[in-house]
Amino acid sequence: MTDRLEYQRGFGNEHHSEAIAGALPWGQNSPQRAPYGLYAEQLSGTAFTEPREINRRSWTYRINPSARHPRFERVDNRYFRSAPLVDGILDVNRLRWNPFDTPWPEADFIDSMYTVAANGNVLERNGIAVHMYHATTSMTERYFADLDGELLVVPQTGGIRLHTEFGLLDVVPGEIAVIGRGVKFRVSLHGESAGGYVCExxxxxxxxxxxxxxxxxxxxxxxxxxxxxxxxxxxxxxxQVIQKFGGQLWAAEYGHSPLDVVAWHGTHSAYKYDTGRFNTMGTVGWDHPDPSIFTVLTSPSERPGQANVDFAIFPPRWNVAEHTFRPPHFHRNIMTEFMGLVRGQHDSKAEGFVPGGASLHNMWGAHGPDFETFTTASNAELAPQKFDGSLAFMFETRLPLVTTDFAHSAQHRQPDYDSSWSGLQRQFDPRTPEGTGDPR
Incomplete structure (x- = not known):
């Protein structure tokens, strides 16, 4: 992609845009006749009477009304799944995956999607699903809309262009994009392939x-x-237009593009964010901060403080804490953690957790630094250190994640993940306050 796109700025603002001057009515959303023979149509992402601060809706002025379509018919879901995963596996063990080599040649963004895990219930609008994609072809005559949830896309390899009802977004590794619930789009590739992670x-x-x-x-x-x-x-x-509804895929053939919005205004759309702009907070005294300090976006639940899902990133940053074990410490959480790695190395894992891979620590699962990281950090000289060249992220959710059978039995899942901690042997010595100093 050589053309440089223009964007509107500001999270959750009342945005407005028109591709043809005068196509956007002013002072009235639905005039008797919309300009240029367009159809006025509202897309309501929330109930009409939800509080103003969370209300999402957009007015679109389009060539064809969305109602102009034939009957939808069920199509094969392939490996795209939704909660509840009735045939899934709820595993108390810690799980980790290597990158998945291209599973299906000549697959676009939708066909290449496979579900790793999910929780909650898609029909009750509660929970999430975690997917991965590895596309090798662009969507040129296919479009998609997820009626079950919004999609947070985290590219790991290759850039993509999102062609949405509201316009275009170019998204490359290091950036993320969110596509609103019910928004139609297609995905074209910048290069020969593109892969990454999706939180639904x-x-x-x-x-x-x-x-x-x-x-x-x-x-x-x-x-x-x-x-x-x-x-x-x-x-x-x-x-072909595909819609995901109630966990199933439905398709219909249109005689026009569903991306025919000439003008729009509102708050329900799609957007992107460059993680390089994240202003990282951290400790300048002692102790390792909780990962909540790295939250980019949150989907709250009805219980304050326990998010349906938090999206947190661990970007380049300075470590300056004194008298402190600087990597993430050993811990057990009520929250469930799914982690991915866009590039570099996570600061609690010396090896095994590689870009394009993933790990899942379900609620209360004990985890933390591996043997090599613990040994190095316990004996390091605590000078200011720049942790650079890495970008890890986490989907942290309040419910346990149930894995699909496909992901749980995959050959790229590491069967010996527990061995990451096997080298951590007893070093307790009641005679010496410093212990033995040797974790082996």
Missing amino acids: NYGAYFALPELGPIGSNGLAHARDFSYPVAAYEDRSDTV
């Missing part, structure tokens, strides 16, 4: 976390989120 959020929409004692600055700034400008498709050939 059934629950409350992702929002910026409250900053609390941090104050008004820090973490992700609203102004650094980018929204598309109107860029419509006007085509009259036959295309």
Whole structure:
């Protein structure tokens, strides 16, 4: 992709855009006749009467009304699954996967998607699903809309262009994109292939976390989120539109592109964010901070403090804590952690956790640094250190994640993940406050 896209800035703002001057009505959402013979149509991402601060809706002015389509018929889900996973596996053990080599040649974004795990219930708008994709072809005559949840896309290899109802988004590794529930789109590739991670959020929409004692600055700034400008498709050939509804895929053939929005305004759309703009917070005294300090977006639940899912990143940053074990410490959580790695190395794992791989530590699962990391960090000289060249992330969710049989039995799942901690032997010595100093 050589053309440089323009964007609108600001998270959750009332955005507006028109591809043709005068196509966007002002002062009235649905005039008797919309400009240029367009159809006025509202897309409501929330109930009409939800509070203003969380209400999501957009008005679109399009060539064809969305209602103009034939009957949808069920199509094969392949490995794209939803919660509850009735045939899934709830495993108390810690799980880790190597990168998945291209599983299906000539597969686009949707066909290459496979589900790793899920929780909650898609019909109750509660929980999440974690998927991975490895596309080798662009979607040129196929379109998709997820009616079950919004999609948070984390590219790991290869850039993609999201052609959405509201315009275009170019997203490359190091950036993330969120596609609103029910928004139609297609995905084209910048190169020969593209792979990464997807969090399908059934629950409350992702929002910026409250900053609390941090104050008004820090973490992700609203102004650094980018929204598309109107860029419509006007085509009259036959295309396939796939919708995910109730965990199943449904398809219909249209005689026009569903991305025919000439103008729009509102708050329900798609957006992207460059993680390089994240203003990392950390300790300047002692102790390792909780990972919540790295939250980019959160989907809250009805229980304060226990998110349906948090999206946290671990970008390049300075470690300056004194008298402190600096990597993530040994811990057990009520929350479930799914981790992925875009590039570099995670600071609690010396080997085995590689870019394109993943790990799952279900709630209460004991985990922490492996033997090599613990040994190095316990004896390191605590000078200021820049942890650079890495980008790990975490989907942290309040419910246990049930893995699909496909992911649990996959050849790229590491059967010996527990061995990461097998070298950590007793070093307790009641005669010496410092212990033996040797973890072997």
